[in-house]
Amino acid sequence: MRCPDVHALQVEAVSRCYAAKGAAAPLQALREVSLTLHPGEILAVLGLNGAGKTTLVKVLSGLIRPDSGAIRLGAISSASTRAYLQRIGAVFEGNRNIYWRLTAFENLHYFALLRGLGLRRARQRALEMLALFGLAERRATLAAHLSRGMQQRLAVAIALVHEPAVVLLDEPTLGVDLENVLQIVATLKLLRERGIAIVLTSHQLDVVRMLADRIALLVGGRVAALESLGTFLARSASHSYTLELAEPIDAARQQRLGALGVTQEQSRLRFGPAVLYDVIDALRPLRVGSLQYCEADLASGFLSRIRDYRDAQPAAD
């Protein structure tokens, strides 16, 4: 497959609100969201329900116009232009971009032609996509007769058939079994190697952990964090130590540990790596039963980052 002419996506201070019937004020879905996407990078957009993930994907796809802000794809400065749309592929949550009464091949061929590929090239790309997504043997099967996992793979394949520079995937593994999830993950990794930039939203954090290069955490429509997966994990509160004390702890030490942000459950203390030596100093010369390092857990880290952000900016939501 030819590597597409990739351009980095730049999103600058994009805001979007919805008029909500019966509500006193409009619902602010995105608030001055800024981020960049580099060629061959997978950016996972995380957030709770209603955080603005789907709105962001729809704004980036050109489906929804932002109220303010700018989106640039290389030299293309507007998300509503034909040139922009030609370089973007998208799968929206719950909406599989498929004609149920067409076969897998016919679907790919139709959308390739619709996106401007010539007849021969469209056919070639459709066959490539079928092979890439493990659907070659089901090319003549009606989309309606494919399994849910295969339909999802076909939906992603359709988003890629016209060789876009950037692919937007909103919950691409929703309701899909593990085997199909792993196949989609493997294919997306391959596409990343070929230089395609991918924006991914998912509530399946194990999928995010397998794929993401960077994380954009949305809280109440704002970007609360935009950093590499490693940094995100390292900064999360769940990246921690658990220390088991061999003898009781006095009130003065408890107070000092409390000031360091240490949580205590009976004889067990839990704290982040940043305060390891402070905790040891505070406990000295008490006997320590065990000290265990707990590797970062994306799920609890994700939740704690959201809590931290909300605590720091109570007016954000």
Added chain:
Amino acid sequence: MLNLLLIESRRQWLMFRRYPVESFAGVVVFTILFFGLFTGARYLAGTQVDFAHRLDVVVAGYVLWLVTTGLFVGPGAQITEDARVGILEQLFVSPHNFTVFTVIRVLSGLVQHLLLILVVLSAICLITGTRLEYRLAELVPFAGIVLAATGLGLMAASYALLVKQVSALLGIGQFLLLPLVATPVQSLPGFGAWLAAVLPINPSSQLLQSELASGRAARAGELALAMGNGVAFFLLGAWLLDRASRRARRLAIVGSF
């Protein structure tokens, strides 16, 4: 644009042949209806009246009815269906203007519909030994009808795009089309002529029926009115659909209500 027409025609053809029994049943229904028209017209005409001439009018009237209802219902029904299965959002993020795309779809469906009618009619003419005769000039009011009906269809599609639930409206609309196609509004006393000019389809439909019934050639003014009416309603429908698609984007309701 021609490319888009070919792509969409190919898709519609694939859909048509995917379910041969259903498609064949459609052809059979057409055949029965037209055969009924032929035999009915022959019976009504008796031996005193030129049967073939009478049949031209009857067949043309029925084809008009089929075409106008198809054009009116088609775009709105298609949008509702696309929204239901999730395709609509994909069409909006394709590089094509949605209004242009919808018009191309209508055109593609119309061509398919007319071809089917043509095949069935030819077969019946062959079987019954009947000959239908139409003049090239009659294509002008026919085009006016097609344009105006498409305009009405695009108006219904605009509403469908915003609310995604228009089956009742389309059902009622089909019945409202009947007086537009059949009533000689211009012969009404008073403002009849003015009213006929501003009602969709009516000037073209009346002109075509008058041409077929009397065999007279239409005057330039009548042709201009028929085409002008068709073009005006077509442009109005296209403008409304364009406005509706912008509004749907603005309200973020392309794929939902």
